[in-house]
Amino acid sequence: xxxxxxxxxxxxxxxxxxxxxxxxxxxxxxxxxxxxxxxxxxxxxxxxxxxxxxxxxxxxxxxxxxxxxxxxxxxxxxxxxxxxxxxxxxxxxxxxxxxxxxxxxxxxxxxxxxxxxxxxxxxxxxxxxxxxxxxxxxxxxxxxxxxxxxxxxxxxxxxxxxxxxxxxxxxxxxxxxxxxxxxxxxxxxxxxxxxxxxxxxxxxxxxxxxxxxxxxxxxxxxxxxxxxxxxxxxxxxxxxxxxxxxxxxxxxxxxxxxxxxxxxxxxxxxxxxxxxxxxxxxxxxxxxxxxxxxxxxxxxxxxxxxxxxxxxxxxxxxxxxxxxxxxxxxxxxxxxxxxxxxxxx
Amino acid sequence: xxxxxxxxxxxxxxxxxxxxxxxxxxxxxxxxxxxxxxxxxxxxxxxxxxxxxxxxxxxxxxxxxxxxxxxxxxxxxxxxxxxxxxxxxxxxxxxxxxxxxxxxxxxxxxxxxxxxxxxxxxxxxxxxxxxxxxxxxxxxxxxxxxxxxxxxxxxxxxxxxxxxxxxxxxxxxxxxxxxxxxxxxxxxxxxxxxxxxxxxxxxxxxxxxxxxxxxxxxxxxxxxxxxxxxxxxxxxxxxxxxxxxxxxxxxxxxxxxxxxxxxxxxxxxxxxxxxxxxxxxxxxxxxxxxxxxxxxxxxxxxxxxxxxxxxxxxxxxxxxxxxxxxxxxxxxxxxxxxxxxxxxxxxxxxx
Numbered sequence: 001x002x003x004x005x006x007x008x009x010x011x012x013x014x015x016x017x018x019x020x021x022x023x024x025x026x027x028x029x030x031x032x033x034x035x036x037x038x039x040x041x042x043x044x045x046x047x048x049x050x051x052x053x054x055x056x057x058x059x060x061x062x063x064x065x066x067x068x069x070x071x072x073x074x075x076x077x078x079x080x081x082x083x084x085x086x087x088x089x090x091x092x093x094x095x096x097x098x099x100x101x102x103x104x105x106x107x108x109x110x111x112x113x114x115x116x117x118x119x120x121x122x123x124x125x126x127x128x129x130x131x132x133x134x135x136x137x138x139x140x141x142x143x144x145x146x147x148x149x150x151x152x153x154x155x156x157x158x159x160x161x162x163x164x165x166x167x168x169x170x171x172x173x174x175x176x177x178x179x180x181x182x183x184x185x186x187x188x189x190x191x192x193x194x195x196x197x198x199x200x201x202x203x204x205x206x207x208x209x210x211x212x213x214x215x216x217x218x219x220x221x222x223x224x225x226x227x228x229x230x231x232x233x234x235x236x237x238x239x240x241x242x243x244x245x246x247x248x249x250x251x252x253x254x255x256x257x258x259x260x261x262x263x264x265x266x267x268x269x270x271x272x273x274x275x276x277x278x279x280x281x282x283x284x285x286x287x288x289x290x291x292x293x294x295x296x297x298x299x300x301x302x303x304x305x306x307x308x309x310x311x312x313x314x315x316x317x318x319x320x321x322x323x324x325x326x327x328x329x330x331x332x333x334x335x336x337x338x339x340x341x342x343x344x345x
Numbered sequence: 346x347x348x349x350x351x352x353x354x355x356x357x358x359x360x361x362x363x364x365x366x367x368x369x370x371x372x373x374x375x376x377x378x379x380x381x382x383x384x385x386x387x388x389x390x391x392x393x394x395x396x397x398x399x400x401x402x403x404x405x406x407x408x409x410x411x412x413x414x415x416x417x418x419x420x421x422x423x424x425x426x427x428x429x430x431x432x433x434x435x436x437x438x439x440x441x442x443x444x445x446x447x448x449x450x451x452x453x454x455x456x457x458x459x460x461x462x463x464x465x466x467x468x469x470x471x472x473x474x475x476x477x478x479x480x481x482x483x484x485x486x487x488x489x490x491x492x493x494x495x496x497x498x499x500x501x502x503x504x505x506x507x508x509x510x511x512x513x514x515x516x517x518x519x520x521x522x523x524x525x526x527x528x529x530x531x532x533x534x535x536x537x538x539x540x541x542x543x544x545x546x547x548x549x550x551x552x553x554x555x556x557x558x559x560x561x562x563x564x565x566x567x568x569x570x571x572x573x574x575x576x577x578x579x580x581x582x583x584x585x586x587x588x589x590x591x592x593x594x595x596x597x598x599x600x601x602x603x604x605x606x607x608x609x610x611x612x613x614x615x616x617x618x619x620x621x622x623x624x625x626x627x628x629x630x631x632x633x634x635x636x637x638x639x640x641x642x643x644x645x646x647x648x649x650x651x652x653x654x655x656x657x658x659x660x661x662x663x664x665x666x667x668x669x670x671x672x673x674x675x676x677x678x679x680x681x682x683x684x685x686x687x688x689x690x691x692x693x694x695x696x
Binding site: 073102103104106108109110115116120123124125126127128129130131132133134135137138144156157160161163164167318321322323324325326328329330 | 433471529609
């Protein structure tokens with residue numbers, strides 16, 4: 001249900017080539033395997049916690065795949081591992097946030113074009129608007145891709161961001177992953193009217209609602225939205241309807257708020273299985289390809305896990321050194337006291 | 346005698362105006378500083394409610410949009426979280442945003458972005474995404490304004506890791522501190538004492554490194570004295586200078602220290618002054634409990650414990666919501682209350 005469809009302005013991207021479809025599958029397989037493994041890592045004590053994105057692989061890979069890292073910038077929350085992987089971010093550096101090494105992750109946001117991991121839901125949507133307006137001021141054609149969920153859509157900052165962006169015609173794609181659940185609260189008790197995309201009409205901007213479990217549909221919608229922004233037409237809301245198949249985090253127990261039957265019926269068909277069937281039906285990939293993709297995903301996970309296990313704690317001096325660009329006498333004194341009284345290495 | 350008069354006396358050498366010294370109100374001094382910052386740094390942008398075409402409700406950005414263009418000085422929709430959140434993104438894109446919240450009390454809707462984002466992004470990003478944001482906040486009371494138009498937020502901001510806080514006390518300080526703050530790579534909350542916007546004083550507008558400009562960091566002795574140090578910032582500095590004049594008639598020689606930077610606090614300047622006078626009173630408009638005066642008192646006590654003649658006294662606003670204009674003069678430290686505070690310190694006897 002597109003509430004205010006994109007005009008047919010010649011921005012329609014060509015459909016993905018067979019090579020691209022295979023790459024999308026490989027990415028989704030890698031993300032799925034890493035995601036499921038990360039839950040196991042937590043159970044094994046390798047990491048203290050994780051926020052799974054199981055079931056959202058198509059929404060995340062499809063949208064992240066549309067990003068041009070030579071000019072765009074992405075503003076994630078804390079559940080965008082699939083986006084990061086699709087963008088080619090160093091995954092040890094990304095997953096280090098879940099190792100509790102550094103809140104924002106260890107990757108360089110400037111070169112990777114992915115803002116630091118963000119724990120405040122909707123915290124970064126306004127940043128996307130500011131960054132995007134900066135592109136307008138400098139006459140660049142970069143687009144900001146801001147991620148939020150159905151839960152975050154309740155935050156006032158989302159309204160402010162959409163309104164600011166629409167008033168300023170800022171090139172922002174507000175990419176909503178409506179995964180049905182904000183921890184224990186379902187969308188029907190979260191989103192009045194049932195659709196975040198429908199709100200776009202109130203701002204006079206296009207709002208696209210897309211099957212978030214269909215990676216090709218997600219990629220197409222994101223590409224069209226980004227092209228619309230890039231042509232100077234202002235922001236777009238894309239709402240990818242998907243399902244959080246796993247818990248909110250490794251500390252969560254979905255059994256307290258939804259039954260297994262509800263999970264099965266709500267989740268619909270597995271996005272990975274759907275793409276696999278499509279590739280088989282179209283003769284684009286065979287069993288050997290899928291086996292190879294799975295083997296590559298497993299090898300990748302092993303390598304990332306080894307990287308995570310090898311990560312030691314950051315030097316404690318970073319606590320003090322990274323607060324400011326220009327430190328203060330008080331911080332210097334505190335760092336000196338800490339070194340004298342607490343450092344054991 | 347007002348601070349402005351003291352300053353103009355200092356600026357006049359034998360009745361001749363000094364080179365590069367101009368008589369400006371604080372509003373004019375701030376406007377001039379912003380004009381020069383925009384000219385010198387093409388990445389500096391000013392944004393906020395009504396700061397474009399109108400020039401701001403206090404006219405601090407008057408004429409800047411017509412001179413520098415709508416891309417450099419622009420109005421935003423009426424939403425403070427949006428203004429500050431947008432500033433984060435502009436900073437990430439390489440700009441130096443100079444946002445304004447129209448009044449101190451309207452910084453509250455933006456606290457989430459200020460505390461959770463602006464103050465932390467440099468840290469979160471491991472120094473790769475600095476936040477050179479200079480947030481201008483018309484601050485403090487004294488103008489008979491409606492509710493939420495007379496707040497003193499320095500302790501709140503100073504408590505947040507990652508923020509720096511500064512407040513000018515007169516036009517000269519306003520000009521130089523704003524020019525300095527708006528060229529820093531870190532977020533600075535710039536608290537403008539709105540009751541002083543229209544007071545004139547001499548401003549040495551020669552280059553920042555000229556001797557007349559003075560250092561833009563640390564505290565500043567505004568009047569030297571031997572018997573007691575009054576520590577203040579913002580609008581309370583001129584009031585303390587008035588008190589010092591009155592006390593001088595009774596033979597009490599008061600030093601007035603303008604703290605200027607409320608974070609980082611210049612502990613060395615506090616200690617140097619109070620080691621000399623051995624008595625201190627800190628004066629602020631904000632409520633007493635957990636106010637910045639407590640921090641100042643502790644720094645003085647720590648550095649001067651062996652020579653202090655009396656506990657550091659605080660003369661402050663009360664632990665009440667900022668009152669309506671009719672009661673404002675009861676709330677803001679007045680000359681009598683400051684004199685009583687000094688008397689308690691001067692007459693203190695151990696045991």
